[in-house]
Amino acid sequence: MISQDFEVKPMKLYFDCSLENSQTKNIKVKNFSSDTHTYVITSGDFNRDSLGKTFFFEKSDFKYSLNPYFSLQKSFFSIQPNDSINIPITLTIPDSIKSSLWSVIYIKSANEQKVKLTDTVNRANITISPQIAVKLVYNYPNKDNESLKVNSIKTFFNEKTNSDYTFVEISNNGNTIFNGNVNLLFSNIKIPNSEKSFVEKIEIMPNSKRIVKFDLKDRLKKGNYAFSTITNNIEGKYVAGKQELIEIK
Known part of the structure; x- marks a missing residue:
């Protein structure tokens, strides 16, 4: 710099x-x-x-x-x-x-x-x-001490941007700094081929929480959606994940 x-x-x-x-x-x-x-x-x-x-x-x-x-x-x-x-x-x-x-x-x-x-x-x-x-x-x-947990997946609509945002809360309960990616995948369970995915790079300090924000770039149509997160470390190894059904009203 x-x-x-x-x-x-x-x-x-x-x-x-x-x-x-x-x-x-x-x-x-x-x-x-x-x-x-x-x-x-x-x-x-x-x-x-x-x-x-x-x-x-x-x-x-x-x-x-x-x-x-x-x-x-x-x-x-x-x-x-x-x-x-x-x-x-x-x-x-x-x-x-x-x-x-x-x-x-x-x-x-x-x-x-x-x-x-x-x-x-x-x-x-x-x-x-x-x-x-x-x-x-x-x-x-010691990478064996990686201990991540996806606590929640929540989606909110922002009127100013006319777009939906998903917030994923992740806890690092281990004693190492976690570096990797959080992958967000979602689809309307009643609409075929409606899958979309986003990815964010993250760094989470030991014994702390991180909220990762995803801009979905659009307003989701009303319906029931399956949201999944997959968290991989820098070597690409799966560490944590979560799936939730969310109703968009």
């Missing part, structure tokens, strides 16, 4: 080392400006709500924080104009850890920039320090 005049890649760093072993991966920071810039790296935590929205917060005693287990070779550095640097991040997971962990690091320019507001009423200069967030994720390697 590019912020102002510098770039960081990748935006998400995955670790998969076995317990009690170390693993080192790099992020690349590039300075696109014509001046030498200095950068500082700080860390924090993040999580996701039931709709999949990410929210960030300060480093704390968050249960799933990866912060205690990684180290940075550099947290304060300078980059020459149009040059780049690799920053090694080393992770060591103790044997006592039995779940996925995650955190975030912020790469922030130490060179403050002044920006003039164009508001004719409140003209002023403000000082900003551009920063980029990079998520660090350790996924517990």
Whole structure:
């Protein structure tokens, strides 16, 4: 991602080392400006709500924080104009850890920039320090602990869009981050060849719920429908599913 005049890649760093072993991966920071810039790296935590929205917060005693287990070779550095640097991040997971962990690091320019507001009423200069967030994720390697459950399938009509929406609630009761697809299939039980299907990619954190929204792109005709969900992990393996009969009135 590019912020102002510098770039960081990748935006998400995955670790998969076995317990009690170390693993080192790099992020690349590039300075696109014509001046030498200095950068500082700080860390924090993040999580996701039931709709999949990410929210960030300060480093704390968050249960799933990866912060205690990684180290940075550099947290304060300078980059020459149009040059780049690799920053090694080393992770060591103790044997006592039995779940996925995650955190975030912020790469922030130490060179403050002044920006003039164009508001004719409140003209002023403000000082900003551009920063980029990079998520660090350790996924517990035991896939046998995947434990998903589809709790409900509900369909609602939205008058503003003149379309029906289906909401599927899924619980991840395991200790690993679930990555995969949710497939929604439905048909009017009295109309032959009326099957339709949709798919959404999802990521669900351990011991949490996720509500997946499907826009059906149309208003369903009145009648009885068979709705089914099939949830597969990233390897394509079936993990959970549910079927319900829903009457559209």
